[in-house]
Amino acid sequence: MSSDSTASTPYLIRGATLPDGALTDLVLADGRIAEIGSGLSRAGATVVDAAGLIALPGLVDLHTHLREPGFEQSETILTGSQAAAVGGFTSVFAMANTSPVQDTAGVVDQVLALGERAGYVTVQPIGAVTVGLAGERLAELGAMATSRARVRVFSDDGFCVSDPLLMRRALEYVKAFDGVVAQHSQEPRLTEKAQMNEGALSSELGMVGWPAVAEESIIARDVLLAEHVGSRLHVCHVSTAGSVDVIRWAKARGIQVTAEATPHHLLLTEDLVVGYDARFKVNPPLRRREDVDALRAGLADGTIDIVATDHAPHPVEAKDCEWDAAANGMVGLESALSVVHAAVVDTGLLDWTDIARVLSRTPARIGRLSGQGQGLIVGAPAELTLYDPAASRVFGRGNLAGKSANSPYLAMSLPGRVLATFHRGYATVLDGALRPAAEIAAVGGRTHG
Amino acid sequence: MARTVLNQADIARALTRISHEILESNRGAENLVILGIPTRGVVLARRIAETIQRIEPTATNVRVGSLDVTMYRDDLGHTRTRTPSRTLVPGSIDGVTVVLVDDVLYSGRTIRAALDALGDHGRPTIVRLAVLVDRGHRELPIRADFVGKNLPSSTAERINLHLLEVDGDEFVSIDGGPPGGEHPDGVDTEAAS
Amino acid sequence: MRHLLSTKGLSQGEAIRLLDIAEDMADVADREVKKLPTLRGKTVVNLFFEDSTRTRISFEAAAKRLSADVINFSAKGSSVSKGESLKDTAQTLAAMGADGVVIRHPASGAPHVLAESGWIDAGIINAGDGTHEHPTQALLDAFTIRRRLHRGAARGKGLDGVTVTIVGDILHSRVARSNLWLLTTLGAHVTLIAPPTLLPMDMSGWPAESGFDLDAAIDAGPDVVMMLRIQQERMNAAFFPNSREYSRRWGLDDERFGRLAPTTIVMHPGPMNRGLEISSAAADSAGSTVREQVANGVSVRMAALYLLLSGDREDS
Numbered sequence: 001m002s003s004d005s006t007a008s009t010p011y012l013i014r015g016a017t018l019p020d021g022a023l024t025d026l027v028l029a030d031g032r033i034a035e036i037g038s039g040l041s042r043a044g045a046t047v048v049d050a051a052g053l054i055a056l057p058g059l060v061d062l063h064t065h066l067r068e069p070g071f072e073q074s075e076t077i078l079t080g081s082q083a084a085a086v087g088g089f090t091s092v093f094a095m096a097n098t099s100p101v102q103d104t105a106g107v108v109d110q111v112l113a114l115g116e117r118a119g120y121v122t123v124q125p126i127g128a129v130t131v132g133l134a135g136e137r138l139a140e141l142g143a144m145a146t147s148r149a150r151v152r153v154f155s156d157d158g159f160c161v162s163d164p165l166l167m168r169r170a171l172e173y174v175k176a177f178d179g180v181v182a183q184h185s186q187e188p189r190l191t192e193k194a195q196m197n198e199g200a201l202s203s204e205l206g207m208v209g210w211p212a213v214a215e216e217s218i219i220a221r222d223v224l225l226a227e228h229v230g231s232r233l234h235v236c237h238v239s240t241a242g243s244v245d246v247i248r249w250a251k252a253r254g255i256q257v258t259a260e261a262t263p264h265h266l267l268l269t270e271d272l273v274v275g276y277d278a279r280f281k282v283n284p285p286l287r288r289r290e291d292v293d294a295l296r297a298g299l300a301d302g303t304i305d306i307v308a309t310d311h312a313p314h315p316v317e318a319k320d321c322e323w324d325a326a327a328n329g330m331v332g333l334e335s336a337l338s339v340v341h342a343a344v345v346d347t348g349l350l351d352w353t354d355i356a357r358v359l360s361r362t363p364a365r366i367g368r369l370s371g372q373g374q375g376l377i378v379g380a381p382a383e384l385t386l387y388d389p390a391a392s393r394v395f396g397r398g399n400l401a402g403k404s405a406n407s408p409y410l411a412m413s414l415p416g417r418v419l420a421t422f423h424r425g426y427a428t429v430l431d432g433a434l435r436p437a438a439e440i441a442a443v444g445g446r447t448h449g
Numbered sequence: 450m451a452r453t454v455l456n457q458a459d460i461a462r463a464l465t466r467i468s469h470e471i472l473e474s475n476r477g478a479e480n481l482v483i484l485g486i487p488t489r490g491v492v493l494a495r496r497i498a499e500t501i502q503r504i505e506p507t508a509t510n511v512r513v514g515s516l517d518v519t520m521y522r523d524d525l526g527h528t529r530t531r532t533p534s535r536t537l538v539p540g541s542i543d544g545v546t547v548v549l550v551d552d553v554l555y556s557g558r559t560i561r562a563a564l565d566a567l568g569d570h571g572r573p574t575i576v577r578l579a580v581l582v583d584r585g586h587r588e589l590p591i592r593a594d595f596v597g598k599n600l601p602s603s604t605a606e607r608i609n610l611h612l613l614e615v616d617g618d619e620f621v622s623i624d625g626g627p628p629g630g631e632h633p634d635g636v637d638t639e640a641a642s
Numbered sequence: 643m644r645h646l647l648s649t650k651g652l653s654q655g656e657a658i659r660l661l662d663i664a665e666d667m668a669d670v671a672d673r674e675v676k677k678l679p680t681l682r683g684k685t686v687v688n689l690f691f692e693d694s695t696r697t698r699i700s701f702e703a704a705a706k707r708l709s710a711d712v713i714n715f716s717a718k719g720s721s722v723s724k725g726e727s728l729k730d731t732a733q734t735l736a737a738m739g740a741d742g743v744v745i746r747h748p749a750s751g752a753p754h755v756l757a758e759s760g761w762i763d764a765g766i767i768n769a770g771d772g773t774h775e776h777p778t779q780a781l782l783d784a785f786t787i788r789r790r791l792h793r794g795a796a797r798g799k800g801l802d803g804v805t806v807t808i809v810g811d812i813l814h815s816r817v818a819r820s821n822l823w824l825l826t827t828l829g830a831h832v833t834l835i836a837p838p839t840l841l842p843m844d845m846s847g848w849p850a851e852s853g854f855d856l857d858a859a860i861d862a863g864p865d866v867v868m869m870l871r872i873q874q875e876r877m878n879a880a881f882f883p884n885s886r887e888y889s890r891r892w893g894l895d896d897e898r899f900g901r902l903a904p905t906t907i908v909m910h911p912g913p914m915n916r917g918l919e920i921s922s923a924a925a926d927s928a929g930s931t932v933r934e935q936v937a938n939g940v941s942v943r944m945a946a947l948y949l950l951l952s953g954d955r956e957d958s
Contacts, residue, residue, distance in 0.1 A: 195750075203842030204650075206750040206774030206816060211843070275758070276751035320759075322728050324749035324772070517666070520680040520708075520948075530643070530953030532659060533666050535797070569675035 010034070011422065012042045016050035016386060018376060019352040026055065028382040031425035036378050048430075050386050053419060054352055057360040057375050058090025058383030061333065062153070062182070062260060062367055063236060063308035066092070066123070068114065069107070070099025075313035075403045077111065078437060080333070081120035083311065083402030085428035087333040088385035088418040091122035091364070091372045092311075096133065097158045103128035103139035105147035112149040118437070119444020120428045124369055127151040129170050129181060133159050138170060145177040152368040155182035157236055158283075160218060162188050167222060171231035178368060180258075182234040183222055185243070186284065190214035195324060197270045197285045205273065207323070210285045212240035219243050223250035223257050234366055235259040237310050239284040241294030248303040258366050260308040261295045263332055263339035268292075268408060278319040278326030279408050282312070292343075299358060300349040306363045309336045313404030331407050334400050337387060338414040345389075346415060382425035391417035401434055451609060455598060455621035460581065460612075463597030464493065467579050468500035470595050474577070475546050478508030482542055482573070484516040485550045486563055487534035491515040492614045493581060494550040512539040516549065516570075521562035542571040548595075552610045554580040557591035582621055584608055643949040645757045645766040648775040649824035654800060657827055661785050662797050663945035664938070670707065671941065681710035684741040684951050688714045689731065690769075691747045696912060697769050697779075700936070701744045704943035710951070713740070728752060732761035740764045742951050750774035765950035767943075773814045779911055780820035782942040784828055786931045787866055789938070790907050802829035807859045809835045809892060810870030810919055811881075812852075813842050817911045818870060822850055830866075835859045837892060839881040856891065860898050867902065868909040869894050869920045889918050899924040907931055 010029035018024055025040035026033060035042075061084065067075035075083075077094070084092045094111050096102035102111060108125035115123020127144035131137055133156045144151040154174060161167045161183060170181050191214045196202050198209020219235055223246065226233035235247060238259045250257045264282065269289050272280040280286060298304040312329025319326050332339075340359065344350040350358070356375065364373025374380035393399070395409040421429040426443045428435055455463070475481055478501055485494025498513035519525075519533035549563050560578060567576065579595035584602045600623065602608060607624040611617075643656065652660075670676055686705040688698050698714065705712045717731060728747075735743060742765045745753045750772030757766040770776040787804065788796045806825050812818045812834050825832050832850040834841065841852055853859060860867070872888060882888045889895065894908070899921060902908070908920075908930045916922050925932055 198843055200844040200847045203844050204819070204847060206772050206819060208773075209843060276754045317729075320729055322747065322749040322752040322755050324752075325728070520678040525680060525952040527954055530949055533663060535666060536669060565679065569677070570673055 010042050010045040011048055011425070011427070012040060012045035013048045013050045013055065013386070016053055016055035018055055019356045026376070026384075028422060028425045031382055033376060033378055033380050033382050033384075036376065048386070048420060052390060053386040053388050055376060056088065056352065056385050056387055057356050057373065058385055058421065058423065059088045059337065059359045060363040060367070060369065060372050061089050061092045061309050061311065061336070062234075062306060062363040063157070063262075064092040064094055064311045064333065065097065065313065065329070066094045066111070067313055068098065069110065073315050073403075077114040077123060078118040079401070079403040080311070080313070081115065081118040081123060082434055082437070083331065083333040083400065085120040085421045085423070086401040086418065086434055087335065088337050088387060088421050089121055089333060090383040090385070090421065090423045091124060091369060092333070093124045093126050093153055093367055095157050096126050096128040096155060101128050101132050102126065103131055103133075105140065105143040105149075108144050108149040108151055109147050116444070117441065119440040121423055122369070122372060124367060125149045125151055126153045126155050126157075126182070129154045129156045129161050130166065135159060135161060135163055135166065138166070138173065141170070141173055141179065142176065145179060152177070152179050153182050153234070153366075154179055155184065155236065157182065157184045160184050160186040160188060162218070164221060164225065168225050168229060171226055171233065172229045175231050180232040180234045180366060182236050183218065184236050185215045185218035185222065187214040187218050190217075194285075195281075196273050197287045199270070199288060201270050201273065207273075210283075212242050212287070212291075215240055215284060216242040216246055219246050223247070223255050226257060227253065227255045230256075232256045232258070237262050237265065237284055237308070238295065238298070238304055239265045239287050239291060241291045244294045244298035244303055248298065251303060258305040258362075259298075259303065260306045260363075261299055261304045262310045263307060263336045263343065264330055264408060266292065266295055266299070266307070266343040267339050272408070276323045278321065278323055279330065279406055279410070281319075281323060281326050281328055282310075282330050283328035296344055296347065296349055299344060300354075306358045306366065307336070307340055308363065309333050311402075312406075313402055314406045315404060319406050329406065331400065331402055331404055333402065335395060335407060335409050335414065337418060338395070338416045339409065341389065341416045342414055382422050384422050385418055386420040388417045388419050389415070391415070393417060451622040451624050453620050453622045454600060457613075457619040460597070460619060460621065463581060464496050465500055467595040467597060468497050468504060471497065471548055471577070471579065472501060472504060474594070478505045478511050480545045481548065482512045482514065482539065482545050483548045483550060484514050484538065484567075486559060487515055487517050489552040489610060489612050489615055490550045492612050493552060493579075497548075497550060497579065514539045516563055516566055518559055518562035518566050521565045523558060523562065536566070538570050542567070542573045544572070544574050546575040546577065547573040548577045548579055550579045552581050553608055554578075554583045554593050554596075555586055557587045557589035560591050561589050582608060582610060645753075646777055646946050646950060647753050647757060647766065647768045649777045649780050649820045649827070650775070652777075652824065652827060654827050654829075657781070657784070657824060658798065658800060660781060660942070660945050660949060661788060663948060664781070664785050664941040665797055667707075667944040667948070668938070668941040671937070677707050677709060679709050680948060681705070681708040681951055684710045685739055686710045686712050686742040686744065686947065686951070687735050687738075687740045688712065688769075689717060689735065689743050689745045690715070691717045691745070691752070692770070693718060694746055694770065696936075697746060700939040701767075701769060701943050703940045704947055707940070708944055708947055710742070710947065713738070728756065729759065729761050732756055732759065736762035736764065742767065742947060744769045746770045748772055767946055767950065770816055772816065773819075774816050775820045776816040777820050777824070778939070778943050778946055779817050780824040781946070782935055782939045783821055783868065783909060783911070784824055785942050786909065786935050786938050787907060789934075790931065791865075800828040801825060804830040804866065805833070805862075805864045806830050806866040806868060807833045807835060807862075807864040808868045808870065809856060809859070809894070811840045811872055811876060812836045812870070813840045814873070814876070815870050821868065822848060826850070833859055833862075833864065835892070837882050837888070840876070856898065860901050863903055864906065866907040866909060867894065871911065871913065872915060872919050885918055893918060894920045894924045896921045896923050899927065902929070904929065909935065911935070
């Protein structure tokens with residue numbers, strides 16, 4: 001396949017399987033899906049043989065930590081964008097806990113610009129709810145909303161907006177620009193020095209427990225606040241069976257709440273903590289098998305709206321140490337689709353149209369992100385990924401494209417593999433390989449004019 | 450094929466002779482402490498003590514005990530971790546004659562360790578060594594004072610020494626052993642078994 | 643035995659073997675020369691990230707009685723106290739040729755990480771990690787109980803049918819956890835008594851009874867009562883109202899002590915808060931093993947050091 005294809009070069013994708021199972025060809029031209037149908041041809045197009053591959057709309061991650069500015073030893077917007085592309089993503093929402101914090105128009109616009117320069121995915125900044133994530137006073141939410149970055153998602157992720165009055169005000173205030181508060185639900189007093197899920201295992205290992213009730217009580221409070229003020233609430237990384245119940249109740253009541261689950265909470269359980277390998281340290285922590293099952297069921301019945309990675313890169317030294325001293329978080333962009341495949345597709349709970357919904361359409365809609373999540377229809381922006389569901393691989397360091405290696409899946413066998421990703425009509429990943437940054441910057445920069 | 454060199458009666462006769470020799474060399478049973486080296490040396494020590502008591506019924510309190518040498522061995526870092534046996538030294542050994550008893554004398558390293566161990570328990574006037582079998586191949590300047598049977602052997606051969614109390618039967622036999630079947634660390638059969 | 647990280651993983655055979663060797667080590671203390679040449683040329687590092695003079699000197703005495711060289715490394719309060727410091731420290735000790743590392747660390751699992759990381763190829767003994775385990779303390783407690791019950795004939799025996807009641811801050815106690823696993827492995831029945839706030843939230847996997855009522859536990863006539871030290875700081879964190887109330891409900895005071903059978907063994911890992919969790923009369927009684935526990939600690943730690951450091955390390 002020619003590597004000098006540029007944005008202006010059309011692509012003819014032959015014999016792809018759509019999420020609903022239909023076989024089709026697709027033509028990508030001028031940054032859009034130009035044609036869908038069988039037996040298509042296009043003069044001058046680069047032909048991609050997609051026999052046996054599923055074409056999914058470009059994945060959208062509502063919860064990514066790109067670490068730039070401030071923590072470039074862990075990840076940069078460029079390397080995080082590359083990790084995203086390798087995972088089949090065409091857009092990521094960049095969490096606000098950078099340094100400086102993304103709590104002003106200046107910082108979010110800088111993140112936006114760095115994302116555009118990298119060119120692999122749409123980097124949509126999230127704004128902090130409170131100044132410096134300190135939980136004391138509101139950040140300039142309106143200024144961020146009207147900045148070039150058009151911020152619609154606000155989150156202090158990493159910290160909970162635990163002050164109920166402040167949370168109420170934030171929920172109310174973002175209504176002015178159709179924003180949403182994405183809450184990291186963690187009652188701080190109930191989780192002081194917490195190290196892992198509170199339960200039989202934490203009792204045995206002598207670790208300070210992170211009780212499910214610390215998550216569930218905040219979600220319960222927040223859905224009631226959202227109902228009271230008539231605002232939108234998004235619940236980040238739901239991790240317990242009780243949380244699923246609370247959200248299910250809130251939705252039945254008509255409260256405007258959406259929720260996400262991470263791939264790791266859909267697959268992994270707390271038992272992995274036994275070896276004290278800090279790669280498995282994450283916040284919220286890995287939970288019990290019952291919780292994993294409840295999350296899967298919640299995702300299947302729509303209680304949980306989306307899957308979001310909570311991709312959280314950390315340098316080696318932050319994990320190569322005793323458990324208590326280790327940082328929370330796992331990288332997840334590169335492995336997300338395979339993990340979701342293993343957790344809910346192979347188990348028969350979701351099909352590929354569901355996957356397109358929970359990993360593309362709905363996250364784009366929650367984040368009010370135009371140009372993403374429109375699905376595979378003629379005229380939509382050419383954002384898609386080609387996935388080989390029959391592949392199987394032992395996940396390794398070589399499958400990671402970001403800067404950090406704190407993946408919990410290393411040496412684990414995972415199904416499927418992303419073979420190509422197209423963003424704005426150009427390939428960011430082709431033949432399973434990431435295209436070089438210089439090439440992407442050249443074509444990506446052009447599309448941004 | 451194993452070839453029996455001593456049967457139960459031979460062993461009994463050898464121990465009786467050793468007991469007589471000990472009494473002769475000590476001029477009686479006074480001030481005598483007999484210490485066996487575990488496991489089979491302890492059994493032999495007990496039998497010798499009983500025999501001495503039988504020969505000299507007037508002797509009061511022939512003292513017998515055990516001296517484990519595990520902690521004093523020079524090969525601790527080279528083999529599997531050994532489980533020590535119990536040391537029971539009956540009273541003070543200062544100023545007495547100690548007879549160390551072992552089953553098979555080979556490299557002499559066990560006896561070297563025993564002498565060190567003994568020194569940490571006190572200062573006997575005399576230390577003697579009694580063994581049921583001396584198979585040669587000494588690696589240290591050590592010799593036995595009382596020997597049940599000298600059994601010149603090649604290092605490729607294996608000496609099997611069974612005692613009723615430990616093994617359920619009783620004999621001394623010698624195995625041809627495969628070429629190169631020598632105990633790699635040159636330890637006594639007892640210790641290697 | 644390559645490392646001694648917890649009692650949970652110890653089989654009954656391994657535990658009894660260690661206790662039997664500790665009996666041999668205890669005999670050495672009665673000799674004229676109280677020293678063995680066994681670990682001559684070996685280096686044992688006491689790596690303490692938390693203060694504990696008692697535990698440190700017990701290990702130091704044990705190592706020295708086995709003729710090992712002892713290096714004391716107190717990492718508490720030094721500039722390295724978090725993050726990669728454990729790795730750096732381990733690599734430093736490896737470069738110095740440490741054969742054994744005795745580690746005390748505030749983080750649960752730190753000894754495990756040290757043993758598994760590949761940073762250092764030494765035998766690791768857990769001398770207390772966070773609120774996880776303190777295996778040598780449990781071994782010395784088991785040794786003490788066994789000696790009390792069987793005197794000179796303790797070798798080879800377990801603790802079949804012995805009833806042990808552990809009282810106090812179970813939630814934060816590594817001693818309780820290590821004892822729970824070891825004593826039950828040895829055949830004892832363990833009951834845990836504490837205020838509800840100081841019991842772990844989920845003990846479904848624990849082979850023990852638990853309860854809140856010390857009086858009922860006393861009246862059940864246990865063979866052993868083990869009182870745990872109560873930390874004053876627990877009071878401030880609202881685990882219980884104040885020391886007076888704690889003492890009234892969960893302290894082994896003179897009245898409760900008087901109701902115990904005279905043969906009951908009274909234990910405390912030390913240091914004691916006299917008048918809080920245990921009365922002076924109980925602590926100083928004939929049934930009290932507090933001082934024996936200290937002496938037995940050296941024997942048990944000698945046995946552990948011997949088992950870890952004497953064999954061919956490749957082989958273990």
